[in-house]
Amino acid sequence: MRLEHLNLVVSDMxxxxxxxxxxxxxxxxxxEGQQDWFGVSRQWVHFGDDYQYITFNDSGTGQNRDLxxxxLGLAHFAYVTDDIEAVIQRLNEAGFEIAKVGQNTEFRKNIYxxxxxxxxxxxxxxxxxxxxxxxxxx
Incomplete structure (x- = not known):
């Protein structure tokens, strides 16, 4: 068994x-497509590869939970990478900063x-x- 997708409601696609x-x-x-969700028209996008993806649904309102x-609510979700420095570099170049550094050990590095x-x-x-x-x- 494996996780196929996450389905997230977002404010800005x-x-x-x-x-x-x-x-x-x-x-x-x-x-991608358009659908009516309980009286609200929203765009949905499946972003991923042939085996896993994230569904994004726009027209989200309000604030996400205080981390x-x-x-109650989602604390975080995680992805394993073979090159964490490349992920950090790509996100920094796109204008996103590290929120916090994890508890790095001799055998694991993680960031949020x-x-x-x-x-x-x-x-x-x-x-x-x-x-x-x-x-x-x-």
Missing amino acids: EATLAFYQATFPHWRVRG KSNQ FIDPNGFEVEFVQYLSDLPKERNDYE
Whole structure:
């Protein structure tokens, strides 16, 4: 079993795509359309590759949860990369700054960015193939 897609409601499709296109330069808009969602017309976009993607739905209103609170909701989602420095460089060049640095160890590096909609996205690079080293929780 694997995660196929995330479905996110966003406020600005163009800004959202700019963030994720910098993150995943090999991904593309693989489908898009318009739909009525409980009386609100909204655009949807499937952005990804042939096997996984993120669905973005525009016309989002309000604020995302306060990430420094215990408020119910999504805390963050994470992607594994083989080159965390390249991800950081692409996002910085697109105008996005690191929100916080993770607890880097000898066998793992991770950082967090906030996308244009307030979703926290973690990027992690493992420097070992051994689960005991990769998953050190001390």
